[in-house]
Amino acid sequence: MGFQRSPSSKQKVKPISKENNDENGGDHSINERTTSNPPDSVTSDASYNSWMMEHPSALGSFDKMMKAAKEKKIAVFLNYDGTLSPIVDDPDRVFMSDEMRAAVREVAKYFPTAIISGRSREKVMGFVELCNVYYAGSHGMDILAPPRPVKACEGKYHTLVPGKKGNEVLFQPAKKFLPAIQEIIKELEEETKKIQGARIEDNRFCISVHFRQVREEDYSILQEKAKAVLRNYPDFDLSEGKKVMEIRPSIEWDKGHALEYLLDTLGLSNPNDVLPLYIGDDRTDEDAFKVIKGRGQGYPIIVSSTPKETKASYSLNDPSEVLTFLLRLSRWRKSSSSSKQLAQIWGIGY
Ligand SMILES: O=P(O)(O)OC[C@H]1O[C@H](O[C@H]2O[C@H](CO)[C@@H](O)[C@H](O)[C@H]2O)[C@H](O)[C@@H](O)[C@@H]1O
Numbered sequence: 001m002g003f004q005r006s007p008s009s010k011q012k013v014k015p016i017s018k019e020n021n022d023e024n025g026g027d028h029s030i031n032e033r034t035t036s037n038p039p040d041s042v043t044s045d046a047s048y049n050s051w052m053m054e055h056p057s058a059l060g061s062f063d064k065m066m067k068a069a070k071e072k073k074i075a076v077f078l079n080y081d082g083t084l085s086p087i088v089d090d091p092d093r094v095f096m097s098d099e100m101r102a103a104v105r106e107v108a109k110y111f112p113t114a115i116i117s118g119r120s121r122e123k124v125m126g127f128v129e130l131c132n133v134y135y136a137g138s139h140g141m142d143i144l145a146p147p148r149p150v151k152a153c154e155g156k157y158h159t160l161v162p163g164k165k166g167n168e169v170l171f172q173p174a175k176k177f178l179p180a181i182q183e184i185i186k187e188l189e190e191e192t193k194k195i196q197g198a199r200i201e202d203n204r205f206c207i208s209v210h211f212r213q214v215r216e217e218d219y220s221i222l223q224e225k226a227k228a229v230l231r232n233y234p235d236f237d238l239s240e241g242k243k244v245m246e247i248r249p250s251i252e253w254d255k256g257h258a259l260e261y262l263l264d265t266l267g268l269s270n271p272n273d274v275l276p277l278y279i280g281d282d283r284t285d286e287d288a289f290k291v292i293k294g295r296g297q298g299y300p301i302i303v304s305s306t307p308k309e310t311k312a313s314y315s316l317n318d319p320s321e322v323l324t325f326l327l328r329l330s331r332w333r334k335s336s337s338s339s340k341q342l343a344q345i346w347g348i349g350y
Pocket of ligand 1: 091201284
């Protein structure tokens, strides 16, 4: 049994234009909002305000959120790019600030914490450099987690590896696609080498085709080239992120499945008892927001400074607000019970 993605859940890629590919997934940037003509700015301020009513600030709602969490276990899931680090031009020069790293380390002392990213697991581990968090790379297709009883259908995707806290399990449901992924990367590099600024990123079980540094008039050429390469690889899907096209094996596995998998392996699958808190900024994070919504308990939080279609219940403006939120979260836990008690509850000894 595999994880074949149903055709209906495949995402369609619209032609790339500035409008559907800016930082905020197609909405006006904050600068456009503040510098546009009065009527436009009034309209967009009004739409921002009404969006904020539907997705209130997680900082403003913090006390209310934590009141509901008092008797529950919180598990924290964090996306990387655009959440723990700001979006920058060069995808290889994305660094997490020391302050952010310290805040995540502190949160992970009190709550089981995982980073879920579209990057390769190794790369995101290299950026985050923390050993008290779990990592899921390649949009959740590469998870390093504690071992758990394996369901028969999943057995073939597991590899037992020695870890710092004993054995850990690598869960990699897209392993069989690795040779094809390498072929696609080669073809994409060849086909796009003449497009100035285009960049192919190997994310191990998926591929990113970046166009942040491509001239706008070349966007559609790049998109056509990527689509043409993929015509020979029907088992792969193309979707859009922030000035990036993401190519993934078409299996039924995304960040939402990764969140469920991690909750399960951490013994936190009971929705009545556990509140998953997921902070993310991109379209692929919506799969995790959807899972949390489906559980009926938990906090899906979107990072966005402009209104956008989302399943998240709360919002944070940018990574600096994420930092403030994480600091408040660990401070809240520290003040509500002693760390020693919590370490005993979670069986963690940091
Ligand atoms: O799931 P994520 O951790 O959010 O990864 C999604 C993509 O993030 C990276 O690209 C984005 O950030 C870059 C650096 O700020 C930026 O240059 C790029 O335009 C953004 O799309 C990463 O490089 C991609 O591989 C991930 O798919």
